[in-house]
Amino acid sequence: MSNDRTVETAGPDKIPRTARGRETLRKLLDAAAEEFGEKGFHDGSISGITRRAGTALGSFYTYFDSKDEIFRALVKDMSERVKTSAGKAQVDGLTSLERERAALAGFMEFARAHKEIYRIIDEAEFVDPESYRKHYETTARRIRERLEYGAAKGDLKPGLGEAHAWAIMGMNVFLGLRYAVWASDEDTDRVADIAAAILAEGIGPKG
Amino acid sequence: MSNDRTVETAGPDKIPRTARGRETLRKLLDAAAEEFGEKGFHDGSISGITRRAGTALGSFYTYFDSKDEIFRALVKDMSERVKTSAGKAQVDGLTSLERERAALAGFMEFARAHKEIYRIIDEAEFVDPESYRKHYETTARRIRERLEYGAAKGDLKPGLGEAHAWAIMGMNVFLGLRYAVWASDEDTDRVADIAAAILAEGIGPKG
Known part of the structure; x- marks a missing residue:
């Protein structure tokens, strides 16, 4: 850090x-x-x-x-570390879809090593609602910026926006909860591949 | 009910x-x-x-x-109502993709009318972790069954499973949080359309 x-x-x-x-x-x-x-x-x-x-x-x-103050600082710190963990997996020359996959894989690795993050962020909903909200708003904004960048350079569909970012964030948070925090019964790479395939082509019969 | x-x-x-x-x-x-x-x-x-x-x-x-006992019963009740709200939007003759869209739209309408559901389910993580876990495991299982049914009848890709269900559940939970509980600045139908488009064809340049 x-x-x-x-x-x-x-x-x-x-x-x-x-x-x-x-x-x-x-x-x-x-x-x-x-x-x-x-x-x-x-x-x-x-x-x-x-x-x-x-x-x-x-x-x-x-x-x-106070205890409240270090808790607030901790949520902010955790939020920054989520950002760093998703960013660290990024390397130059990735397509936008590869970038989203890398962000999820990086986040899952981080969550496996720091399982307490879910409990802390989730408890912020009750202890410090403003920090809770800010964590998700900031994370969604970051995803949205990546999507808009990808749409602009043509390797994602045009018209992607806030709701797409929230959908992707939700996917990542729940895959992290299930496969990084609750159990490690699946390889994080396989889980990241599944999420990446949904983003690449959906789950419909075509593609 | x-x-x-x-x-x-x-x-x-x-x-x-x-x-x-x-x-x-x-x-x-x-x-x-x-x-x-x-x-x-x-x-x-x-x-x-x-x-x-x-x-x-x-x-x-x-x-x-006790207070604990009614809280546990309430989480179970809420979980059932989520199921009902997603199910009520289902009508005969829908494709699997239309069915997923209807489930999200129904859930979002329910969450707008019962915004307290998020706080109650989320607090269960601390007050009654077993109920919390069961709520998500049950919801994911229900989605998974729909996906496997769709894959079997050929209107979804083959090979869909647990991780796909968790990804979709996460999408739905976070779209509900943002657009049903925190703010109602978007039409739920438009949000459901966006999620449906992701599931139909992804966000990649093709499709």
Whole structure:
């Protein structure tokens, strides 16, 4: 993860100035992911987070005012990591359809390694609805931009827009839930191939 | 709603024997949907439910032992209603692709009229994980059966299976979230057309 991203996560008054500060902030966010992922928001605690992070309680308050605040920062951090995981799988020279396939494969790999992400994002619906909504709106906007780019360069159908992006996001989220978080009984590549085939030609008898 | 469905919702020892009993049970479930939909599980209360239902507290305990128990019954009831809403839109003589389109359109209409469904099902992930999982597994199984039937009669591609069903379910859930629950800025028919076009021919340049 880039330091830029980590820095962006904290509030504007609390940007770590040193490499060590950035490292502490990263440790706190990773510990919060474990703590909330295991215990949920209500049973998770600041002392649980600092214990997992191996930091003093004072370090926590250097960056966050409350449990709510680190939870919000964590959802934003997770959202960024979803973006990075989908983006990392992208290489130059892919067609738009290959790019969508790579985004799903990258996301599924990430979700298998960080199964707590579903619980944290899903709990945000109740703990911090604004972050929840923003996560999906941002993710959908990113997919929509890829689709519009593909439509413009002619390797996707013209007229793709917001609803197409939400449809694809939904596909990816539920395939991730089933095949990355609940069980790993299918190869992620095979699942990504299935989703890619739906996007390439649908499920109708033709094609 | 059929009485059969209502009856099925309560535990085996608590099936209402009279029409009046079935009506009371239905009122309690509808009141629970309002109560938990507005306040969430933790802040919702049995007295809030009976007040909304206009029934005595004793009637509640005739059918349910606890807040947990009516919540579990409610998730099952909602799950059945999703099934019914998707099924009601089906008419004889549809192709498999038309059938999937009708299922989504029916579901979106239902979700617009019962926006609380998302909050209730989503909260089940935390309050009653088994019900949450069962809701999605059952819904996916139903879609899968339609796909396999379509593949067998030749109006869908051969080889469709579980992952296709999960992909379609995810599409539907997220289109419902965006266009039925968060905002009604798009006609549900137009959204259903977009999803149907993806299933008919994908988003690639061909087709």
